[in-house]
Amino acid sequence: MSPIGVQLHIQDTHVMIDNGVLQLTLSNPDGIVTGIRYNDIDNLLEVLNEESNRGYWDLVWSSPGTAGTAGLFDVIKGTSFKVIVENEDQVEVSFTRTWDSSQEGRLVPLNIDKRFIVLRGCSGFYSYAIYEHLKDWPGFNLAETRIAFKLRKDKFHYMAMADSRQRFMPLPDDRLPGRGQALAYPEAVLLVDPVEPELKGEVDDKYQYSCDNRYSQVHGWIRTDQPAVGFWMITPGNEFRSGGPVKQNLTSHVGPTTLAVFLSAHYSGEDLVPKFSAGEAWKKVFGPVFIYLNYAMEGDDPFSLWEDAKEQMITEVQSWPYTFPASEDFPKSDQRGSVSGRLLVHDRYVSDDNIPANGAYIGLAPPGNAGSWQRECKDYQFWTQTDVNGYFLINDIRTADYNLYAWVPGFIGDYRSDVAITITPGSYIEVGDLIYEPPRNGPTLWEIGIPDRSAAEFYVPDPNPKYINKLYVNHPDRFRQYGLWERYAELYPVGDLVYTVGSSDYKKDWFFAQVTRKTDDNKYQGTTWQIRFKLDNVDQSNSYKLRLAIASATLSELQIRINDPKGNPLFSSGLFGRDNSIARHGIHGLYWLYNVDIPGKLLVQGDNTIFLTQPRSSGPFQGIMYDYIRLEGPPTSSSKKEHMSALSEEMELDHNR
Known part of the structure; x- marks a missing residue:
């Protein structure tokens, strides 16, 4: 323990907590992080921004009955300040905003209690929040909530979120008109005249740095100049994140910005927007998360700060659930x-x-x-x-x-x-x-892909040379490049994909997403893929089963036809999916499983074709990512030890890529 105890200094408009390692300054009673003094740097946060745009909790909400994922953006500002714990070992402070009926329509109907904790000798601070909706309050939708930090652009230029996902980043100035050219959506910008010339021609897009919850435990920024300093967001537990371990969220991106996203509809759509009705009581604790600071001695490798941050993350995970948060709503x-x-x-x-x-x-x-x-x-x-x-x-x-x-x-x-x-x-x-007992009717006649809820094993093309993020060149996550949806029409300018069971290789011959095709008149058309296969024998008195596991879908429809591309579909999913994973460089979204009965009378001995049509075509980002497709024969009386060892071997190779 540091010999210096934690000190709390309360002023009219600010609260400052000092433990001898760092000084944390918050606006009073707003509870906005306005300053972080560390290692002789007066403020790690962007001093050019207004105080309310440096370190803050925010949310997006809408009125009940509102469709979609949009809403009112609200930087959460407290109206009341309270000291919860104050001693030499710990200071915990609270900034609360309470709701009443006079605010209806203006503020989300929630009581929000934002907490900040500084411990003795600790190189960082903790934050969590308690959201509460009382039973007699009106309903609402909550599309997003998170904590965000905007760091100084003159100091933090190197971002790290994984061993294989780190780089020197563009400046926010590079995204402005003149230096950056907007692409198909606002988040994606082509750098045409960046401050650092070597970044010219690259694409910057915050979604290229998204991450599954299961892997997103530490990310942040390094100041590589002397004195080298690291700023890290550590999320030691996932219990408060929505959507489970494979839900994807933003991490850090150009700004320099660092986020802890607790709830969002990214890579899922409206399905992940909680809707609270009038009369529904609810309370949830988001966090705590740990904002960790570290530094390298002069002459030491500044990139060692990433290794240290990973070690600190392990320490925080092992300490979960923390013993020190004072709220009774966070159980020990x-x-x-x-x-x-x-x-x-x-x-x-x-x-x-x-x-x-x-x-x-x-x-x-x-x-x-x-x-x-x-x-x-x-x-x-x-x-x-x-x-x-x-x-x-x-x-x-x-x-x-x-x-x-x-x-x-x-x-x-x-x-x-x-x-x-x-x-x-x-x-x-x-x-x-x-x-x-997984879904199964009969023996496997053939299969495409690996059932792992991802399309990563399929063919991901090289990006258009005009739209490259150098980080993802020859990278396991090559699917994170911008514009890959446009490559399909270049590979298949006239006819669509045809996959022949027994001779095609899904790693080379199955495009990672069944997307629309852009036509010469700048419109889009749906696509029909074919799976061709042979059957030596057909039991026309029985049914076969086609299993289609879907890794992602965006405003799509899946139609299945057997041996006749123009007849009525044997199966139609109807419109499904709002993942937007294709545009946001994801390789999966929400998981869907369709099980289609194929009457044996529709199949023939010899050559057969299954037609997979995605007809919806109002834009470039509609499409389906398949996880795995399997055709099963009619049930048999004996069990068959099939392809398990080969499948396990492929999965292991895929996992290690």
């Missing part, structure tokens, strides 16, 4: 419960025996249907991964009623336990062996 570990067990997979066409669910994602979320967790956005979720033998342990679960959900890489569909789980303080629940 002994007030929570645990669940353990084992998940096995039973698929008689793969193995006679139950298969340990290796690497399965398994978690507790509010009660619902199988797969409902990915659209759940009001309450808390608790996830882990199973070990190689299928065993799992989920610790530190808040008290509530839950269902247990899972999905297993290598198998389609979603698992949900039939038994509801009630967590009480200090409870430990052992659920024993759980058996997941």
Whole structure:
């Protein structure tokens, strides 16, 4: 512990907390972070911005009945300041905004309590917030909420969010007219005359730095000049994030800006906008998150700050749930419960025996249907991964009623336990062996892709040389380049994609997204892909099953025809999906699974063709990303140990890419 205790200085318009390592200044009673003094730098935040545009909590909300994901943007400003804890080891302060009926239509009907914590000797500070909607208040929609920091553009130029995703970034000035040219949507800008000439011709887009919740635990910025300083957002727990472990959110981007996004509709659409009705009581704690600061001694490698930040992230994760937040709404570990067990997979066409669910994602979320967790956005979720033998342990679960959900890489569909789980303080629940039976009717006749809820294994083209982010050249995440949707029409200028089972390779011959084609008159047209395959024998008295796992869809429709491209479709999904993952450089959004019965009389011995049509075509970003497609034959009496080892090997290679 530092010999210097934490000191609190309260002024008329500001509150300053000093622990000898840093000085944190907040506006009073707004609770906006106006200054962070650290390592002889007067302020790490952008001093050219207004004080209200440096470090703040914000949200986007709309009135009940409003459709879509837009709404009123609100930088949350407190109206009352209170000291919660003040001693030499810790200062915790609160900035609250309470709602009453006189604010109806102007402010979101929530009581909001923003908290900031500084500990003795700690090189950073913590922030969390408690949102509460009372039972007799009007309803509302909450499209987004987060905490944002705007750093000094004259000091922070290098951004890092993963070992393979870090670089010197453009300046915000480079995105302005004259230096930057707007592309197909406002977030994407071509740098035509950047301050640093070597960035000329690159595309900057904040969505290129999005990340799944499961991987987004630390990101931030490095000042590489002396003295080298790092500014990091560490998110030690995911319980308060909406949409589960594979939900994607923004991280850091040009500004220099760093975010902790708790709730958003990105890569999902309106499904992830919680809608609260009048009379619905709700309370949720977002955070705490840790804003970590570090520095390198003169002569040391400034990039070592990233390695140090990763180590600090591990320390914070191991400390979760924190013991020091004073709010009773943030329960300590002994007030929570645990669940353990084992998940096995039973698929008689793969193995006679139950298969340990290796690497399965398994978690507790509010009660619902199988797969409902990915659209759940009001309450808390608790996830882990199973070990190689299928065993799992989920610790530190808040008290509530839950269902247990899972999905297993290598198998389609979603698992949900039939038994509801009630967590009480200090409870430990052992659920024993759980058996997941993935959708399956008959033996696999052929398959395309890997069932892992992503289109990453398919063919991702090189970007147009005019629209490149150099970070993603020869990169595992090559799908993050701008404009890849336009490459499809260049590869298939007249006819559409044709995939021949047995000779085509999905890694080379299956385009990662079934997008629209731009025509010469600047309009768009839908596309029809073909899957050609041979059948040595056809049981015309039985049905075959076509399984289509969808990794993402944007205002799309999937029509299936068998051996006749012009007849009425055997199946139509209707309009579905609002992920916008194609435009936002994602490789997945929300997961969909369609199971289509194909009467044997529609198939023939010899050559057959399945036509996949996506007819919606009002713009460039409509389309479908497939996760995995499988054709099953009619049920057989004996089990078949099929392609499991080859599939597992491909998944391992894909995971390691």
